[in-house]
Amino acid sequence: MAVSTIPQAVQSCHELLLWLIPQLDKFPRVRRFTLGERIESGLLEVLELLVEAAYSRNKDTSLRRANLKLEVVRHLWRLAHELKVTATRQYEHGARLLDDLGRQIGGWLRSQQAAESSP
Numbered sequence: 001m002a003v004s005t006i007p008q009a010v011q012s013c014h015e016l017l018l019w020l021i022p023q024l025d026k027f028p029r030v031r032r033f034t035l036g037e038r039i040e041s042g043l044l045e046v047l048e049l050l051v052e053a054a055y056s057r058n059k060d061t062s063l064r065r066a067n068l069k070l071e072v073v074r075h076l077w078r079l080a081h082e083l084k085v086t087a088t089r090q091y092e093h094g095a096r097l098l099d100d101l102g103r104q105i106g107g108w109l110r111s112q113q114a115a116e117s118s119p
Helices: 008-025 029-055 059-082 088-117
Strands: none
Touching (some): 008 088, 029 088
């Protein structure tokens, strides 16, 4: 699969990880290995599920699991802000990126469902 044919959600998730991992590295030690690890591994799992969806016939299951995992990451990211581990501007930027990724996954899922229901 060439770079130009990679679904936008996969690319957005990759870019989000590229931005987010250095932010997680700045977490205090006491939070880096609990909350930071959970956020990073959760988003890596989202990326894996999106790549799986890109290469499989039945995309529905992978996209639904990715969407669910992303929702957990959103809550963890919000928790990091509420615990004052991230600055408000960083939180807002990350929240926008997470929201945008969620919209892309939702759109991809809806387009798959529409394609399956059409004759």
